Amino acid sequence: MTTSTLDLASLLCSRLCHDMLSPVGALSNGLELLADEDDPEMRQRCFELLEQSARISTDKLKFFRLAFGAAGGFGERIAVSEAKALIEALVAGNARITINWAISADALPKPAIKTLLNFALFGIEALVRGGTLDLAGELRPEQIGDGTAELVVRASGPRIAFDHAVGRALEGSLPDAEMSSRTAPAAMLHQLAETLGGRLQFAIGEDALVLGAVLPGA
Template identity: 50%
Template structure:
């Protein structure tokens, strides 16, 4: 896939994800301009604050997961990834987060794999649940595992096929942009991605990244 084609997929995905909180901001401002009851105005302000917070958290996550965040260094502080995941999934109490990453830093490629696997697994928890993120070094390589557990898990079959590379590039839709990035980063480094969803209520996403 050409870089401009992937950029188009990614832009479509980002616009889709930001449409809801930004739209809520617009609706809240319209309601606030027509509302004169003090209690209702206070409620509108709460909704505006919540939507602004959600928009900011998504932008921070996307900047790290898809962009050039982390500066020019080869390694990125893993605490940034933890903060980004907590901001995206841990603010409303629907998803309980577990963090099992001991390394203080991680390569940019590995960090993007971790973040995007967490994004895919977190989105699959449609009714909430638990999201555990872990990594383990082996020599100069690293294994990344993300485990989602909940009463209802929905993983788009296309995402599964894209993650493991069983789909043509021309057939990839914008919703699979994160999965395609994970696949490409792993494949470019000689690694592989695994998806295990046979157990009801449990989804395991893993990536083995050599040195």
Template identity: 60%
Template sequence: MTSSTDLAALLCSRLCHDMLSPVGALNNGLELLADESDPAMRQRCLELLEQSARTSASKLKFFRLAYGAAGGFGEAVPSDEPRDLLEALTAENERLTFDWAVSEATLSKPAVKVLLNLAAMGLESLVRGGTLAVGAERQGGATEIAIRASGPKVAFDDTIGQALSGKLDAAQITGRTAPAHMIKLLCDEQGGGVQYANTGEALVLGAVLPDPEGMIG
């Protein structure tokens, strides 16, 4: 089993990898702005800088809830927090449609972490665009989460599926599969479960998590 230290290092590597593009775009934009004298081109540089800054901020907020301790929240997180994060991540891509079907006012921290990570896996699979549908409801003392990614081409890395199923050993866990491995561990620790199905036209990911003691529905 991957140690907590190793898993934290792998998640940090994944975070750095995902932040490289928007932060690099900021750096490139600043260099172009410094050398550009044409007003129209300078305005275009500023627009690109604003877009990269928004993307960077959105991703950092996403990682805070998806990987981190989500400081500032109690046991329950307002459900509009993960909704707003996913809306921000999909807004810049015209080929993506985002559907949110969560009627609960709040979700537990573990449920939010699972929901965001599964939604990220769904987004990554939509290489040619498509629809990301996110749903969750609490009933019978547990939260049920369902993510459906559908589009003209759904590409899902089988090793991520193996990590979700707990079929990878410690040596096979990489920065790419670390989030799935973390979700599997989290679901096991909470006494819940996670599963997925991929048809090539749609990827469906689901999880059930018992609500923490004392959480009010």
């Protein structure tokens, strides 16, 4: 996989646009309904739908700003509580998914946070029938550098749905010709881990997906 930075950025933008299309489209539809509606109860319902769509749009933008973008600056540590809030907001409307946290550090280097967010996204997408998302991690101190971040995300539930092309992108073995907006986040993580001298791995079964990362000096 030799995807250029420009191509990868373009694919990530396509992924962002794809994921934002539904909530933003709902806002547009809600405004059209509101303009033609005179019944007070229906207008109130339109306002509720608009508020819901606006909240979903905001939550997704905040998530992708850190997961894909440069939020938080470069080389900065980011509070785990911030990542937790973003991930939990992403599944706020899905009562079928339960999230468990086991991260000992209060803050992690930005590459580790970006990896955690994207791993969580892969896990959430795999739980098409609901289930449990477990997120664990620690930051092992080193004599030189910021330490090594170790992360594990496990999605468990009935009939896990995971695109193996995403797994190949994580490993760096996906051909450029098969790259897409769906696999771009995984390709970004591979390049990030490779730059740090780290490694990513995954294991998939019928009822569980496990994603792991070791990021030295993250």
